[in-house]
Amino acid sequence: MSLSTVLLIGTSKGLVEFRRHSKGWAIGAVHFLGMPVSVVFTDSRTGAWWVGLAHRHWGQKLHFSRDEGRSWQSVPTPRYPADAALRPGKPASLKKIWCMQGAGPDKPGGLWLGTEPGGLFYSGDEGQHFHLVESLWNHPSRLDENQWFGAGRDFPFIHSIVVDPRDSDHVYIAVSCAGVFETTDGGRSWAPRNQGLIAAYLPNPDVEVGHDPHLLLACRAKPDVLWQQNHCGIFRSTDGGQWWDNVTDKEGIADYGFALAIDHQNPDRAWVIPAVSDEVRIAHGLALCVCVTEDGGRSWRQLRNGLPQEHCFDIVFRHSLAVRDNLLAFGTTTGNLYLSEDFGEHWQCLSFSLARVDAVAFAD
């Protein structure tokens, strides 16, 4: 059983903290009330809670707490350098912070940050100074608008950062749209890792760069096993991203979607929350369903116990499904929050009245 007792929900109207008590889970505190929380990252190395805010008026901001939300501090917002250009003659500026990741136990102050319009940032001093990772920004593919381009947004964005637990210089990122990139030298050089993926929305679906991974994860116990929920299905790699196998459920609904969670002990187990692709983006049959595979994607099973099965318009965004041991939690675009304490077999609704959920994370 998991000992996790704190669940953080990033919503369009603030950070909502749920705590587990003897009688169940209840809201403990609300932070940044009224403000859009776009990123929630809990740093297992330091215990710090990090929050990215996407103010409509005031730009993107980063805040952290070292005392479980009792007090918050801010760090200077990452800045694109003055000479950073989207294309020649088009200066780049930070549009949105999409994700954050710790650099590894041997780099205690190291933090990676994925942003729109396509910049990866790194800080070696716990976020006090972020700098643009020029090697990726200057990758020839990034400069080609046929290879890096916006999907659902005006510009490409980095939404996933995976650090190899065996080697903190070994990092994967995923970009919508461009695909997966890998560095083995701490970010000095990058190579695309998209073989086997399909870009069905392009004239040539087998391009090297131009893919739309929605979320990328790697199994911590077996880091060469990577999973991605992609615009064009679900893909899994067992060789560190050299080749991707299409593990989409050909018969069922585990296909298009955004959210993905994986079992960090069992490389064969993963969960997705499918949606109808991609013109309508609603739950299949207006019923919420989580799909699980326990054989590496060869078969998928539908989990519906406790989830609404009619008149349900919920979509689950890419960072809004979290797993911690036996616990799974997800929040939806319509402000519902569901939790399972048995790997997804049974669900309970913790709230049906939140604002749109953009991020879910277990904090301990």
Place this chain on the structure above:
Amino acid sequence: MATVSFTSALNRFFPGLKAEQVDAPTVRDALEQVERLYPGIIDYLVDEQGGLRKHVNIFVEGELITDRNRLSDPLGPNADMLVFQALSGG
């Protein structure tokens, strides 16, 4: 001295923020003086390329400034400069 006033929405991030007197020839100079009084505030108003954020408006003597990119609009010696948020929400 010109006077710079702010939308009350910024008080949430900068408690104690109040109208300030500045001796500044342009809007940009005025914001840089304000930044020295309230470190970090300029990042709420302009992006890293120096342009006014899309949903921030600055008025000088009741008129919207015209140079949103470089903020070169002149400030008279007794000008009133207002920093507002645009009417956009959700």
